[in-house]
Amino acid sequence: MRRIVLKYGGSSLATIENVWHVAELVHDVVRQGQTPAVVVSARGDTTDELVATAERFSGAAEHTAALARERDQLLACGEISSAAQLALALRSRGVEAESLTGAQAGLSVSGPHGSGVIEEIDASRVRANLDAGRVAVVAGFQGTNAHDDVTTLGRGGSDTTAVALAVALDRARCVLNTDVDGVFSADPSLVPDARLFSTVSGDVLCEMAFGGARVVHPRAAELAQLFGIELWVRNTFTDRPGTRVLSGGSSMIETAPAAHAVVHDGDVAYLSVHPLGAEPEPGEAGPRELVAEALAAAGVPADFVGDTRLGADVAVGLAVSSSAATPVAEAVTAAFTRAGRKVRVDTVGSLATVSLVGSGLLSRPRCLADALAALREARVIPLACTTTQSRCTVLVRDEDTGTAVRALHDAFELDARARTDSTLVSAS
Numbered sequence: 002m003r004r005i006v007l008k009y010g011g012s013s014l015a016t017i018e019n020v021w022h023v024a025e026l027v028h029d030v031v032r033q034g035q036t037p038a039v040v041v042s043a044r045g046d047t048t049d050e051l052v053a054t055a056e057r058f059s060g061a062a063e064h065t066a067a068l069a070r071e072r073d074q075l076l077a078c079g080e081i082s083s084a085a086q087l088a089l090a091l092r093s094r095g096v097e098a099e100s101l102t103g104a105q106a107g108l109s110v111s112g113p114h115g116s117g118v119i120e121e122i123d124a125s126r127v128r129a130n131l132d133a134g135r136v137a138v139v140a141g142f143q144g145t146n147a148h149d150d151v152t153t154l155g156r157g158g159s160d161t162t163a164v165a166l167a168v169a170l171d172r173a174r175c176v177l178n179t180d181v182d183g184v185f186s187a188d189p190s191l192v193p194d195a196r197l198f199s200t201v202s203g204d205v206l207c208e209m210a211f212g213g214a215r216v217v218h219p220r221a222a223e224l225a226q227l228f229g230i231e232l233w234v235r236n237t238f239t240d241r242p243g244t245r246v247l248s249g250g251s252s253m254i255e256t257a258p259a260a261h262a263v264v265h266d267g268d269v270a271y272l273s274v275h276p277l278g279a280e281p282e283p284g285e286a287g288p289r290e291l292v293a294e295a296l297a298a299a300g301v302p303a304d305f306v307g308d309t310r311l312g313a314d315v316a317v318g319l320a321v322s323s324s325a326a327t328p329v330a331e332a333v334t335a336a337f338t339r340a341g342r343k344v345r346v347d348t349v350g351s352l353a354t355v356s357l358v359g360s361g362l363l364s365r366p367r368c369l370a371d372a373l374a375a376l377r378e379a380r381v382i383p384l385a386c387t388t389t390q391s392r393c394t395v396l397v398r399d400e401d402t403g404t405a406v407r408a409l410h411d412a413f414e415l416d417a418r419a420r421t422d423s424t425l426v427s428a429s
């Protein structure tokens with residue numbers, strides 16, 4: 002029988018009553034004859050509290066490797082505690098269960114502390130538990146690196162643990178249980194009449210996740226797509242079936258509607274990188290390469306990486322998540338210094354990105370024109386914008402986020418329109 006991985010996010014485990022409720026749900030699955038692997042996040046706001054605790058000792062702007070190591074040791078405790086609590090609740094109900102840290106569950110991770118990536122999973126201990134009819138409760142969001150040090154996977158990373166574990170358990174079915182009914186055409190907390198998708202294609206979900214739709218972590222969406230994992234997103238607190246993520250894209254070539262969803266990321270900073278001093282000689286690294294190198298070294302994805310004019314020595318602008326602003330600014334300065342060049346990096350915070358997710362957006366220039374007109378009518382000033390075939394992203398002031406999301410959702414009729422393309426995204 003195909004195995005099943007159930008993931009419960011922090012919102013599903015916020016109170017002790019919630020932990021008992023999740024134990025009851027897992028017990029139901031066991032009663033139906035399946036022994037699940039269960040991946041848990043830290044309860045409620047625990048990770049935010051642990052981040053704040055770490056900052057009380059080290060300060061938000063300090064980024065030495067040693068501090069990053071200790072911070073990861075601390076943050077990982079949230080998930081470890083959660084796993085132990087759920088295992089205790091299961092055992093009290095008479096369900097055999099063992100909680101496992103990321104290391105005990107065999108997750109090997111590489112990359113910097115705070116943004117590790119899963120190299121491989123030795124799932125033998127998880128398997129041994131499942132084979133013995135014992136629920137394996139795995140602490141999400143963490144693994145150990147080549148030095149046996151705990152490394153976390155980045156905020157929201159428990160989704161990635163769950164999908165990676167599903168891959169390691171011979172492509173188990175993976176169910177992400179959260180506090181909303183599934184994947185919607187926009188964040189339902191901002192757009193109350195957003196449409197619930199009964200199915201969504203994996204490539205649309207990847208774009209939504211990368212654009213900030215918190216409901217699934219971007220790397221989890223990518224992994225599920227890459228390995229063909231059967232992925233579901235559903236509500237811990239209702240019996241509704243949720244959203245099924247379909248691997249592959251649309252079978253409709255030119256008739257599929259262009260826009261599917263509007264997503265936002267409310268935690269963005271814009272960095273302007275100004276090279277100082279002499280222009281680079283031919284054969285020397287210019288500012289674009291040095292910025293790209295710095296982003297790669299910091300392991301940070303960025304939007305709007307671009308400059309204002311043609312030439313070898315231009316100011317480069319880029320948008321990153323607020324928490325990455327200081328490390329990226331430091332990495333840029335270090336890359337310029339190594340190249341024997343001087344630089345000034347200016348940071349503007351309190352920004353957000355709002356993205357229309359769809360298909361053929363670049364080849365249908367009307368989409369960008371309509372999006373910008375909708376923002377103008379809503380009196381939102383776009384600070385920058387960039388378009389690919391699958392995502393049209395606008396940088397706005399943080400306080401304009403809700404207005405911008407609702408304006409685009411309305412303009413592209415994402416709530417009302419009856420869709421016939423059930424292979425792409427379909428209304429339930």
Ligand SMILES: Nc1ncnc2c1ncn2[C@@H]1O[C@H](COP(=O)(O)OP(=O)(O)O)[C@@H](O)[C@H]1O
Nearest residue numbers: 010011012179183184185187188190214215216
């Ligand atoms: N397009 C979307 N569809 C569904 N939920 C979304 C979307 N965009 C943002 N969200 C938000 O994602 C939240 C769930 O993610 P998160 O808080 O990380 O849950 P968990 O604690 O289960 O990991 C929802 O409460 C919802 O507000």
Ligand SMILES: N[C@@H](CC(=O)OP(=O)(O)O)C(=O)O
Nearest residue numbers: 010011042048156157158159
């Ligand atoms: N607890 C971590 C990891 C995580 O995945 O959480 P959640 O599943 O609640 O989004 C965080 O808050 O980032």
